[in-house]
């Protein structure tokens with residue numbers, strides 16, 4: 001499980017995954033299957049306890065009572081969580097003990113995966129009955145099982161960070177799904193004014209859709225573009241299987257879909273199809289689609305639940321997280337919108353299999369931005385893998401050595417985004433650093449009538465910001481040269497000559513960071529140290545433009 005090693009904080013051993021769930025859910029069966037597939041060990045808490053007490057659990061229960069049993073269980077679980085590195089299945093009642101919950105919470109906080117195995121109740125009841133020897137089911141077994149389920153289900157949901165539904169699956173298919181869903185990166189986003197949510201990055205992340213949407217919505221509007229039909233078909237199947245009524249809404253591709261006219265068409269459909277406040281929206285596509293879907297969610301009945309399923313690299317690393325939603329107007333990019341936080345972000349790496357090479361490369365622009373403003377390790381990874389990244393081939397991606405590299409770049413970039421959003425949701429200061437390269441970049445997009453892709457425009461915008469920082473005496477020349485060199489190696493543009501200075505300047509004055517007649521930029525003092533560059537000398541603003549243009 002590659003993801004876990006990324007979170008390792010020391011030499012301490014800990015399970016690759018812990019499985020919780022009701023009696024009869026298949027924790028032992030599927031845990032063994034997972035451990036065989038992964039070639040790692042398996043431990044079952046009930047078996048460990050029976051070995052330790054030297055008798056069967058029912059006998060121990062009868063002699064010493066439940067409280068004594070729970071104490072042995074607590075000790076066993078605590079010890080195993082700190083010393084075992086295979087798959088660990090817990091007894092159904094273990095998470096009901098507060099100390100076990102705390103230990104699981106600590107384990108999950110340090111990157112551990114707690115899987116709630118959610119089987120179909122009738123299947124699980126039947127298995128639990130067949131298994132016998134379960135003191136908690138004494139009497140009417142099915143009624144007892146149901147009562148325990150009602151008690152325990154909310155607790156399992158609280159301790160787990162992965163919920164896997166196995167209804168109708170063979171044990172092998174279920175174990176494969178469990179491996180897939182645990183082997184993913186999770187970035188938690190919280191902060192003032194933010195209902196906390198997770199960004200999940202991995203193959204099969206779309207499987208989380210029902211659990212992120214929850215039981216509230218009856219209807220779900222699945223907003224997507226034609227270009228991602230294959231993936232929206234998969235999302236629709238997952239949603240329908242979970243019992244939602246799905247409205248399929250196809251919008252125009254790219255920036256053409258990010259308009260108030262498109263939003264209006266969707267508002268009309270939601271109205272005609274009876275969408276209420278408890279219903280939900282899923283935006284599946286590139287950043288233009290998730291921006292638009294979020295905007296519709298923010299405005300429909302003043303705000304309904306939404307989940308983003310980004311399918312381009314750029315949307316995975318940036319657009320889908322942080323709650324900036326909006327549309328463009330003829331006067332500029334993203335001029336109308338709202339800060340509105342998603343309920344979750346599911347970045348399914350499988351969707352990248354259909355992503356064209358040039359759109360993947362565009363996404364590297366925002367990845368590099370995050371390296372420049374905060375995480376230099378991102379730049380090192382980009383340097384080390386520039387040739388392979390530049391040669392990205394979606395069809396070969398999932399089986400290629402590039403997959404873990406891209407997964408790590410996505411997770412690191414999302415962490416940079418989460419850091420800024422957490423501290424400053426509504427962009428009063430720190431969050432503006434995420435706008436590095438955007439003042440000039442947005443002007444290019446507008447002047448090129450969106451024929452230039454966002455990430456490419458931001459790449460040139462970063463060159464402009466680096467030159468401006470250099471001209472104002474903040475950034476050394478080698479770092480400016482490094483910016484040109486790295487972006488160039490990744491296949492990103494570093495110059496632009498599409499319009500005159502006055503047109504660019506007029507658009508930069510309309511940037512959202514501008515105040516009154518004052519231009520405001522994000523500059524760089526050194527890699528990892530952005531700063532607010534307010535009201536720079538007009539001559540320098542022009543000179544930086546000339547430098548970027550001269551290269552073209």
Ligand SMILES: NC(=O)c1ccc[n+]([C@@H]2O[C@H](COP(=O)([O-])OP(=O)(O)OC[C@H]3O[C@@H](n4cnc5c(N)ncnc54)[C@H](O)[C@@H]3O)[C@@H](O)[C@H]2O)c1
Pocket residue numbers: 225227228253254255258285286287288289291311312313314315318319320321322323324325333334351352353354355356359362363366453454455
């Ligand atoms: N909200 C934010 O915080 C934020 C952050 C960064 C960018 N953005 C916005 O995001 C947009 C740019 O995002 P983008 O680069 O994803 O552009 P995009 O949405 O235009 O997608 C690029 C192209 O790739 C296609 N595509 C996407 N995923 C695909 C897949 N898996 N297979 C095949 N084709 C696929 C799209 O249909 C489109 O043609 C801009 O509008 C930008 O302003 C928003």
Ligand SMILES: O=C(O)C(=O)C[C@@H](O)[C@H](O)[C@H](O)COP(=O)(O)O
Pocket residue numbers: 318322324333334366427431432434435438512
């Ligand atoms: O999340 C942010 O904040 C950003 O600035 C991220 C940018 O990369 C992104 O392009 C965003 O859409 C720009 O927003 P805007 O406020 O400049 O329109």
